[in-house]
Amino acid sequence: MSDLGKVAVLYGGKSAEREISLMSGTAVLNALLARGVDAHGFDPRDRGLEQLLIEHYDRVFIALHGRYGEDGTVQGALELMGIPYTGSGVLGSALAMDKLRTKLVWEAAGIGAAPHVRCDAGIAPDFDGAVAMLGLPLMVKPVHEGSSIGMTKVARAQDLPEAFALAARYDSVILIEQFIEGTELTVGVLGDEALPVIRLETPRVFYDYQAKYFSDDTRYICPSGLPAKQEQAIQAASIEAFRVLACRGWGRVDLMLGQDGRSYFLEVNTAPGMTDHSLVPMAARVRGMSFDDLVIRILELARVGTD
Ligand SMILES: Nc1ncnc2c1ncn2[C@@H]1O[C@H](COP(=O)(O)OP(=O)(O)O)[C@@H](O)[C@H]1O
Ligand SMILES: [Mg+2]
Structure with a gap:
């Protein structure tokens, strides 16, 4: 080496x-x-x-x-x-870090994302208008944070102001999104390839900070158990969602598979967790790649310069 x-x-x-x-x-x-x-x-x-x-x-x-x-x-x-x-390079990294711009690019490219309303921390938004447009439940999130920090699922309109105030503690721009009921999936990307899809099942309200790092009540199912055709379609769509954001090398794409059978992409993580129980290493293992092999492969893909 x-x-x-x-x-x-x-x-x-x-x-x-x-x-x-x-x-x-x-x-x-x-x-x-x-x-x-x-x-x-x-x-x-x-x-x-x-x-x-x-x-x-x-x-x-x-x-x-x-x-x-x-x-x-x-x-x-x-x-x-x-x-x-x-x-990823400068552009892909910066875009992926901003959940609002990520969605704007995806919407322009015809890639499914949850309908949303954009709000500014200093200006009280039209909560009733958001509920009328998006329905309930809703997801309120700061645009730049990760690890589910500052996020709340809101089931009742009267709880919206408090959720907004929490998100506004972390960011100047806040997203109110339609909450997509369905199955949560995440897809690791390595070079030009999508790794096997992971299905997440949490008994919590959503995959929150506690679920991500501290509790062991979330189930990670890989192989996902989806029909092969659907798995391939989701992998292909995930690669497209990744590329259209100018992402490269490796990363992880989060999405919800709605009850309507459509994919709603949530975000791209350009430097996802890499402990040996993290998700990309888990998917790599299912694909027959050890943690050490994965690390070497990611490093071999290192580069400089814009695409
Ligand atoms: N619109 C949505 N509908 C349903 N669940 C959502 C939605 N947005 C986020 N979630 C849930 O919240 C979690 C964290 O959201 P995400 O946008 O991926 O932010 P983070 O950067 O914090 O991971 C997701 O893994 C999912 O469980
Ligand atoms: Mg996420």
Whole structure:
């Protein structure tokens, strides 16, 4: 693996998802070391990125989640330095971090997404108008956060102001979305390929922060059990949803399969969790790829430059 050169694994950072990133980065680093790669952990909270040039790094594995890592900023710095990095470039990363712009691109491209109303934190929205347009229940979410932070499912119109106020604590732009009843799916993307679809079943109101990181009551079903044709169609649509956002390399696409049989895409995660019980590694395993193989493959796809 010496041809991969000296590799920095970026982890930690300054976002709300720092702790998760430390777990992902540690797992990635251990996998690279196990494969004999000259890999080193690098926490951009403590060191300036210019150290990557000074210390002659050849490639970067980005295991940062959220702002300042998954949002195009670190990608921009690496572009300027000319150091190949894993995952999406500046544009794809920035678009995917913004759930509103993501939906606008998808809607323009004819890719299904939940109908929504956009609101600004400082301006009291027309709650009745939103309910009249979208119906109930609704999902209220900040546009930029991850890990289900600041999100509420609202079943009664009178609970909308409180949900809005919560989301407004995290972001200046808030999305009120139609709540899609149905089956939650997530699709890992590796290069040009969609990994096997994972079906999520949670006894909770939705797949919230607690469900994601702390409780073990969510079931992850992979192979998904969907009919083969439907699985393939969802994989193809997920690749399209990923590409139209200018995403590349690897990532994970979240969607709801509505009771009407249609796909409603929720978001793309451009640097999803990479602990050995994270979802992309789970799907890779079903596809016959070990965690270490997956990490190496993602690193081989590292690049610099816009497409
Ligand atoms: N419009 C929606 N309809 C139904 N469930 C939703 C909707 N939006 C989000 N969810 C639920 O909330 C979870 C988190 O939403 P998501 O948009 O993926 O944000 P995050 O970046 O926090 O993961 C999803 O995994 C899903 O369970
Ligand atoms: Mg999500």
